[in-house]
Amino acid sequence: MLLFVCNKSFVRSKTMSAVVRVARNKLLLYRSxxxxxGQEPEPKVREYFYYIDHQGMLFLDDARMKNFTSCFKDKSFLRFFFRRLRLNGTGRYTEFPYLSVCGKERNFVRCDDYPVVYTHVIRKNGEYLLAHNHADDLLTVEFRPDKLLxxxxxxxxxxxxxxxxGSVGLIRSKLAVEFSSHFEFGDRPGDPPTHFNFDGHRYLLEGQWYKEVMDRKSG
Structure with missing residues (x-):
């Protein structure tokens, strides 16, 4: 096996091309x-529409400028919103695959890739966690290094x-670049990483979980 000290250029170039492609598709979708x-499809029920970018920031879907200044930043609100996020099974606005129901509000959500975007690793009570969507330790999951894909x-x-x-979360590009120096790759160019080195341990990467999720979606 070959241990690459850094594979940042690969991650950055691939990520940028994906961002451009998704942005083009997003524009076409938005126009349709x-x-x-705040529309009221039935008495006392209001509907709002949101967008999550590849950095995990939450915006109103129709915000003309989507950057740090226009995203939602209140961590308590983000926790409230994301803890109620589910797959959209209403049959309404299928272009928005996710839904966060907050009382009488239906918040339809679409995203660049996946709604859960992991931003950084934190250690709490001796355990490593992945924080997501800019709420710090208010939104976390257990970090499983062997499950990185x-x-x-x-x-x-x-x-x-x-x-x-949906069982899949995206690692924010900045964190992915940080992780890149911990991956071990095979001998053939283009092969995915096979191991991940973290906190003194060498983890064999196991991607079966991702295949199973994709199989369920296609089935």
């Missing part, structure tokens, strides 16, 4: 959507997420 923020076609890195949101 018809909704009004990189797709060679895009360079994006994934980790399991709660089943309520």
């Amino acid at each position: 959507l018809h909704y009004v923020q 990189m797709l060679p076609t895009t360079g994006r890195v994934y980790h399991p997420a709660p089943p309520e949101v």
Whole structure:
């Protein structure tokens, strides 16, 4: 096996091409959507529409500028919103695959890739956790280094997420670049990583979980 000191250029180039492709598709989708923020399809029920980018930031879907200044930042609100996030099984607005129901509000959500985006690793009570969607320790899952998976076609890195949101979470590009120096790759160019070195341990990467999720989706 070959241990690459850093594979940052691969991750960055693949990630940027994926971002451009998704942005183009997003523009086409946006032009075909018809909704009004706060619309009332039935008495006392209001509907809102949100978007999550590949950095894990949450925006109103129709915000013209989507950057740090326009995203939602209140950590308590983010915890409240994401803890109620589920797959959208209403049959309404299928272009928004996810739904966060908050009282009488239906919050339809679409995203660049997956709604759960892991931003950094934290250690709490002797345990390593992955924090997601910019709520720090208010939104976390157990960090399973052996479950990290990189797709060679895009360079994006994934980790399991709660089943309520589809079981797959995206590793934020900045964190993926940090992780890249800990991956071990095979001899052939383009092969995905086989091992991950973390906290003094060498983990054999196991991607079966991702295949099973994809099989369930296609089945």
